Amino acid sequence: MSANSAAAAAHMTAALAPMEQGSVVSEVAERLLAYFTSGDIAPGTRLPAERNLATSLGVGRSAVREALAALEILGIVVVRPGSGTYLRDGVSELLPRTLSWGLMLGEPRTRELVELRSGLEVQAVELAALRVTDEALERMRADLDAMEKSLDDLAAFVEADAAFHREIAAASGNVVLEELLQSIRSLLRIWVDRALTDEGHAEAALREHTAIYEALKARDAAAVSQTMRAHMGTASRRLLAGFDSAQEV
Numbered sequence: 001m002s003a004n005s006a007a008a009a010a011h012m013t014a015a016l017a018p019m020e021q022g023s024v025v026s027e028v029a030e031r032l033l034a035y036f037t038s039g040d041i042a043p044g045t046r047l048p049a050e051r052n053l054a055t056s057l058g059v060g061r062s063a064v065r066e067a068l069a070a071l072e073i074l075g076i077v078v079v080r081p082g083s084g085t086y087l088r089d090g091v092s093e094l095l096p097r098t099l100s101w102g103l104m105l106g107e108p109r110t111r112e113l114v115e116l117r118s119g120l121e122v123q124a125v126e127l128a129a130l131r132v133t134d135e136a137l138e139r140m141r142a143d144l145d146a147m148e149k150s151l152d153d154l155a156a157f158v159e160a161d162a163a164f165h166r167e168i169a170a171a172s173g174n175v176v177l178e179e180l181l182q183s184i185r186s187l188l189r190i191w192v193d194r195a196l197t198d199e200g201h202a203e204a205a206l207r208e209h210t211a212i213y214e215a216l217k218a219r220d221a222a223a224v225s226q227t228m229r230a231h232m233g234t235a236s237r238r239l240l241a242g243f244d245s246a247q248e249v
Contacts, residue, residue: 025063025066025067025070026067026070028057028059028063028064028066028067029067029068029070029071031057032053032067032068032071033071033076036076036077036087041087042087043087043088044086044087044088045086045087046083046084046085046086047068047077047084047085047086047087049084050064050065050068068085072085073186075088075186076088110188110240111240113184113187113188114188114236114239114240115236116184117181117184117185117188117232117236118229118232118233118236120177120180120181120184121165121168121181121228121232122225122228122229122232123172123177124168124169124171124172124174124177124178124181125168125172125212125216125224125225125228126221126224126225126228127171127172127173127174127177128168128169128171128172128173128216128224129215129216129219129220129221129224129225130219130221131171131172131173132171132216132219133171136167136170136171137213137216137217139167140164140167140168140213140216141213143160143161143163143164143167143209144160144164144206144209144210144213146159146160146163147160147161147164147202147205147206147209148206150202151202151203151206154202157202157205161205161209162185164209164213165181165185166178166182168212168216169181169182171216188239201238204234205231205234205235208227208230208231208234208235209231211227211230211231212224212227212228212231215227
């Protein structure tokens with residue numbers, strides 16, 4: 001590490017005062033995010049080691065590790081294997097502050113994000129019914145095939161599920177809507193990963209996605225709206241059940 005990098009790391013660890021006992025991972029992430037957007041750290045700066053951050057914040061290394069993982073999902077930091085964790089270049093002040101509003105916070109905001117996502121997914125699929133191309137439908141079919149092949153591999157299933165929804169958002173032809181949905185999915189990712197807990201859930205989700213695909217293929221606006229609303233209803237219940245379960249631990 002260069003002298004400048006070492007000085008920056010020392011400054012950061014000194015600036016992060018210990019947190020109150022009982023703080024959770026989301027609070028660690030909030031503290032880090034607030035510091036990253038304070039103007040005291042330049043984009044591209046290498047962060048101190050996990051143990052140093054943990055000492056500065058007065059928390060365990062696992063809490064710091066999970067908080068950094070969440071910030072990586074959101075695109076705030078980037079992990080370079082063999083080198084370290086860095087504040088991503090070009091991070092604006094507006095986006096992280098907007099993201100911090102929903103960064104794995106408590107129950108009210110998580111539920112509000114789930115509601116918002118549901119409405120935007122329906123809007124996206126309704127627009128996609130009017131604008132979807134045959135090429136986009138082929139990619140969605142490939143995502144469905146990947147989901148079917150990974151019913152016993154829930155991590156792979158979730159990735160294929162997400163790819164299917166990204167294709168719908170792209171097919172909507174509305175870039176702002178597509179980006180909003182991607183941001184919300186990133187915020188909810190930790191709960192989405194926990195929503196599918198067994199193969200039965202995955203099979204139900206596959207059926208729901210297949211119904212959406214068939215409606216899109218038919219360019220049936222009423223059917224795509226109905227099938228996506230039904231899917232969002234069950235998907236939201238699964239997601240919130242995973243959230244509620246985590247809060248009880």
